[in-house]
Amino acid sequence: MKKERKTARQILSDKPRAVIAVGPDDSVLAALALMADKDISTVLVMQGDRLAGIVSQRDYARKVELAGRNAGETRIREIMTTLVVCVSPEHTCEQCLALMHARRIRHLPVLESDRVVGVLSSHDVLEELFREDEHLIRDLEHDMLNLTIDTGGCY
Numbered sequence: 250m251k252k253e254r255k256t257a258r259q260i261l262s263d264k265p266r267a268v269i270a271v272g273p274d275d276s277v278l279a280a281l282a283l284m285a286d287k288d289i290s291t292v293l294v295m296q297g298d299r300l301a302g303i304v305s306q307r308d309y310a311r312k313v314e315l316a317g318r319n320a321g322e323t324r325i326r327e328i329m330t331t332l333v334v335c336v337s338p339e340h341t342c343e344q345c346l347a348l349m350h351a352r353r354i355r356h357l358p359v360l361e362s363d364r365v366v367g368v369l370s371s372h373d374v375l376e377e378l379f380r381e382d383e384h385l386i387r388d389l390e391h392d393m394l395n396l397t398i399d400t401g402g403c404y
Contacts, residue, residue, distance in 0.1 A: 257345060257359045258338035260377050261367040268365050270295040273302065273326035277313050280304055280325055291356045293365060294329045300358060300365050302329035335360045336369070342381070346374045 270293040271280045280292055284306060294302035304325055312328040313320050335358045336345055345357055355371045 254341040254343050255377055257336050257340045257369055260369060260373055268293060271325055275325050276321050277309055277323045278320040281309060293358060294325055302331045303333050304329045333358060342374055342377050345369055
């Protein structure tokens with residue numbers, strides 16, 4: 250009994266949220282303020298409507314704070330990751346999780362025709378997989394109960 254997993258598009262439709270982004274010339278301090286305001290740990294870096302990179306609180310800690318730099322004077326372009334791992338809206342939940350695990354990342358921008366349509370976090374993906382598996386377990390329990398009733402307790 251194999252269950253169809255939701256796609257990135259379907260997961261995003263369950264979490265209507267605007268893409269939160271900064272520009273490459275913004276200061277790291279501005280990005281940190283935005284992350285704090287939105288209660289997130291990562292923001293996309295957009296050059297117009299094109300994805301230019303991604304930056305996280307971990308990037309700040311490693312590339313600014315531990316390097317003795319000033320967040321107000323450091324530009325996002327100096328610390329952002331430019332080789333961003335992305336998925337299409339058709340990637341399944343399982344594919345997204347496998348990619349996150351293999352690449353040791355927590356956020357996946359979702360691109361359609363080279364345009365960002367959303368961002369999936371590892372939390373989003375794991376929550377969806379748990380929800381789907383809970384439904385599968387309930388369905389199996391229900392089927393087993395019906396089988397027991399239909400057969401008079403004998404399998």
